[in-house]
Amino acid sequence: xxxxxxxxxxxxxxxxxxxxxxxxxxxxxxxxxxxxxxxxxxxxxxxxxxxxxxxxxxxxxxxxxxxxxxxxxxxxxxxxxxxxxxxxxxxxxxxxxxxxxxxxxxxxxxxxxxxxxxxxxxxxxxxxxxxxxxxxxxxxxxxxxxxxxxxxxxxxxxxxxxxxxxxxxxxxxxxxxxxxxxxxxxxxxxxxxxxxxxxxxxxxxxxxxxxxxxxxxxxxxxxxxxxxxxxxxxxxxxxxxxxxxxxxxxxxxxxxxxxxxxxxxxxxxxxxxxxxxxxxxxxxxxxxxxxxxxxxxxxxxxxxxxxxxxxxxxxxxxxxxxxxxxxxxxxxxxxxxxxxxxxxxxxxxxxxxxxxxxxxxxxxxxxxxxxxxxxxxxxxxxxxxxxxxxxxxxxxxxxxxxxxxxxxxxxxxxxxxxxxxxxxxxxxxxxxxxxxxxxxxxxxxxxxxxxxxxxxxxxxxxxxxxxxxxxxxxxxxxxxxxxxxxxxxxxxxxxxxxxxxxxxxxxxxxxxxxxxxxxxxxxxxxxxxxxxxxxxxxxxxxxxxxxxxxxxxxxxxxxxxxxxxxxxx
Amino acid sequence: xxxxxxxxxxxxxxxxxxxxxxxxxxxxxxxxxxxxxxxxxxxxxxxxxxxxxxxxxxxxxxxxxxxxxxxxxxxxxxxxxxxxxxxxxxxxxxxxxxxxxxxxxxxxxxxxxxxxxxxxxxxxxxxxxxxxxxxxxxxxxxxxxxxxxxxxxxxxxxxxxxxxxxxxxxxxxxxxxxxxxxxxxxxxxxxxxxxxxxxxxxxxxxxxxxxxxxxxxxxxxxxxxxxxxxxxxxxxxxxxxxxxxxxxxxxxxxxxxxxxxxxxxxxxxxxxxxxxxxxxxxxxxxxxxxxxxxxxxxxxxxxxxxxxxxxxxxxxxxxxxxxxxxxxxxxxxxxxxxxxxxxxxxxxxxxxxxxxxxxx
Numbered sequence: 001x002x003x004x005x006x007x008x009x010x011x012x013x014x015x016x017x018x019x020x021x022x023x024x025x026x027x028x029x030x031x032x033x034x035x036x037x038x039x040x041x042x043x044x045x046x047x048x049x050x051x052x053x054x055x056x057x058x059x060x061x062x063x064x065x066x067x068x069x070x071x072x073x074x075x076x077x078x079x080x081x082x083x084x085x086x087x088x089x090x091x092x093x094x095x096x097x098x099x100x101x102x103x104x105x106x107x108x109x110x111x112x113x114x115x116x117x118x119x120x121x122x123x124x125x126x127x128x129x130x131x132x133x134x135x136x137x138x139x140x141x142x143x144x145x146x147x148x149x150x151x152x153x154x155x156x157x158x159x160x161x162x163x164x165x166x167x168x169x170x171x172x173x174x175x176x177x178x179x180x181x182x183x184x185x186x187x188x189x190x191x192x193x194x195x196x197x198x199x200x201x202x203x204x205x206x207x208x209x210x211x212x213x214x215x216x217x218x219x220x221x222x223x224x225x226x227x228x229x230x231x232x233x234x235x236x237x238x239x240x241x242x243x244x245x246x247x248x249x250x251x252x253x254x255x256x257x258x259x260x261x262x263x264x265x266x267x268x269x270x271x272x273x274x275x276x277x278x279x280x281x282x283x284x285x286x287x288x289x290x291x292x293x294x295x296x297x298x299x300x301x302x303x304x305x306x307x308x309x310x311x312x313x314x315x316x317x318x319x320x321x322x323x324x325x326x327x328x329x330x331x332x333x334x335x336x337x338x339x340x341x342x343x344x345x346x347x348x349x350x351x352x353x354x355x356x357x358x359x360x361x362x363x364x365x366x367x368x369x370x371x372x373x374x375x376x377x378x379x380x381x382x383x384x385x386x387x388x389x390x391x392x393x394x395x396x397x398x399x400x401x402x403x404x405x406x407x408x409x410x411x412x413x414x415x416x417x418x419x420x421x422x423x424x425x426x427x428x429x430x431x432x433x434x435x436x437x438x439x440x441x442x443x444x445x446x447x448x449x450x451x452x453x454x455x456x457x458x459x460x461x462x463x464x465x466x467x468x469x470x471x472x473x474x475x476x477x478x479x480x481x482x483x484x485x486x487x488x489x490x491x492x493x494x495x496x497x498x499x500x501x502x503x504x505x506x507x508x509x510x511x512x513x514x515x516x517x518x519x520x521x522x523x524x525x526x527x528x529x530x531x532x533x534x535x536x537x538x539x540x541x542x543x544x545x546x547x548x549x550x551x552x553x554x555x556x557x558x559x560x561x562x563x564x565x566x567x568x569x
Numbered sequence: 570x571x572x573x574x575x576x577x578x579x580x581x582x583x584x585x586x587x588x589x590x591x592x593x594x595x596x597x598x599x600x601x602x603x604x605x606x607x608x609x610x611x612x613x614x615x616x617x618x619x620x621x622x623x624x625x626x627x628x629x630x631x632x633x634x635x636x637x638x639x640x641x642x643x644x645x646x647x648x649x650x651x652x653x654x655x656x657x658x659x660x661x662x663x664x665x666x667x668x669x670x671x672x673x674x675x676x677x678x679x680x681x682x683x684x685x686x687x688x689x690x691x692x693x694x695x696x697x698x699x700x701x702x703x704x705x706x707x708x709x710x711x712x713x714x715x716x717x718x719x720x721x722x723x724x725x726x727x728x729x730x731x732x733x734x735x736x737x738x739x740x741x742x743x744x745x746x747x748x749x750x751x752x753x754x755x756x757x758x759x760x761x762x763x764x765x766x767x768x769x770x771x772x773x774x775x776x777x778x779x780x781x782x783x784x785x786x787x788x789x790x791x792x793x794x795x796x797x798x799x800x801x802x803x804x805x806x807x808x809x810x811x812x813x814x815x816x817x818x819x820x821x822x823x824x825x826x827x828x829x830x831x832x833x834x835x836x837x838x839x840x841x842x843x844x845x846x847x848x849x850x851x852x853x854x855x856x857x858x859x860x861x862x863x864x865x866x867x868x869x870x871x872x873x874x875x876x877x878x879x880x881x882x883x884x885x886x887x888x889x890x891x892x893x894x895x896x897x898x899x900x901x902x903x904x905x906x907x908x909x910x911x912x913x914x915x916x917x918x919x920x921x922x923x924x925x926x927x928x929x
Contacts, residue, residue: 316913317901319898319901322894324861324894324895324898325891325894325895326890326891326893326894326895326916326920353799354799363902365904367901367902369898369902370898373830373831373832373833373835373865374833374835374865375833376833378799378801378830378831378832378833379801379802379831379832379833381799382799382801382831383798383799383800417765418765418766418767418768419765419766419767419768419797419798435833
């Protein structure tokens, strides 16, 4: 694709300017925009979001806390935003925990046959309500030995339909999307069950072969039969250091519906940690996607992709293993995107109290520096605990803002430290040219939030958030919208993987790295959202994983644009 | 008359008997001393008792007997013997000293004190005074002993115990006598802060400030309460108030600089930290933060100097390790990989040393 062609020309040729599905919802967009504009004009001091629980979205995250404080109880659960039926509307997949008893009988039985403990797929209806389609989609049959944790979304077979990978304490499950509203459990055939305690996972094409591979983090070498008691007379959840570290898993996609465990040969298994979060980006611009793993109270891992199927862990050398005092941090969730619009992906990791949510600024040349206080996180964290995290431009001003779900990991933490709170409200901070300032998230109600997924639920061009809460239904943070312009790109890879994961996309000086991974246990809307401020048009530059450069000039604002990768460079 | 005659008859024989007794007693004393040297205290007691029976007016003999009993941990018997010694010679120092220890060993601190005072046995006297609640006197006596033998862990332990008790007594007195005074609220604030009850500590400090807003130290302490809870804007406000009250306080300037660093205001932080360094030079914590502030404003050379000073002062402490780590980051950013690697090696070396010497 030659550079510099007009959008019209591209539209006439090989770029599907507006996906049919998005056309179907055009009226909804207009409607939502009108409502948003009304909301803005009624009170400019209003919060960014209205918090709601849409009709139908009523599943309670069953973490099943017990007196024995099994560590798994405080760690779930993930949420994914995906359009599983390609109707142009984002649907919601929620990972459920399971029934835990005190003590747990052996072998583990989390009663996942019971509908109360199913994972749930909610199809979004045109009126913004949701319908539980779990059973009809074939997602209700879950092994009783699995306690749910997280979810990753990716079209691993490039058939145009997003597939679902669910991580568990137990065996993980890969659901292939059949394209007809149903899924098939293909775990055994695919060979991606893993085992032990998996946490966040993500699809990534690490070798740029056009097929999505799969990275799975694992937390601890722990099981219910070997749980420990911590806290003395008053039990509390044990810190991770009480249990041995484990290695993460990298599965290479063979392209025939099966995966090969390349953890050892790739070098990933050489490092053991207490991994909870994972995010992907090409931090050194060598054309290969690198992997950042958020570890809980051990060094953070940055797996540099050597481009030959192997990785070298460079956390310490790159300056992202420890905070700027050389201290280990409690890495939970992570996002790997560019917050200061310098074109380089930065890393933000959520933490526990007495640490800051850490900002590793990408200084270039493969080196990062801890810029947490410079970015404003000294005033945003330190007393709270962060989990899910997203860098999204919630006010469409051209600068990515941050949203973090918060809550302490220990449900009786007040007993041990009266200055801390188990339940906490979410954190929203608006990005003012690289410096984050606290804003009203729409809810100051303290909750035990965990997962968070980011996407445009009502296709109005303004980013929304769905969060999970322990022992409670999910919360939906609907963006009130405003007057600023926006552009949403849906990548369609041809030579690259169909989802376009790994593409570097630049729009009017902003950069995004295409991925659904990041946050905590969750998977985001794969579409790429850009706030444009008051700009009417945008210049788009895409570097596909295949190496193909593509540019689109003078793209009109306020539209959903599907961009197809050129077949030839 | 008869009585007088009888006395005259008896006198020469009595003198002769005394002479014989003295000789026999001396033999028992020698045998007792020999037994003591051989750690045969039961024999020593028997020998000294015989000597004392033969010479009941010999204060030193009873003192020997008392000491032998003490060697056998028979403190009750020792006290009896030592009392006999002091009846014969109320000024006998060894008897007072031993009596003091014998009483103290049995927990009779009140009885021990006059004996220990008599011979200025300050160490034991201080311990006895702790037990009787005379902690102010105990602190004075133990401090005097610590000056003479500064490296005695037992002595240091008792001095710290006495000091804490004195502080507690003083606080109790303060709280009881002046329940609404600013100092009472300050002490309560300190107590809550130590217990990590930050909200309660904040309330107490606010009450203290309501009474005496110009009392030096209050704003600083309240600032630290806020800092502990990561409320840096509030901490900043308090530190600023303290700096206004005490412009010559290096501590207040350091705290304000540290708060400003957390707020991301590196340039303002730098000013305060530089001021603190001038007021109170060569404080490692200040220098470490100063390095951070310089680095944040882009003055890598000054940051390098500040962190190097930390290492020169701290050498192998955890703060020195942090300074090495910071220097590694600085060199990495400069593109000097070799120096970064070298600093990281030092960092790891100190980390390993501190983890191997830490609690397990």
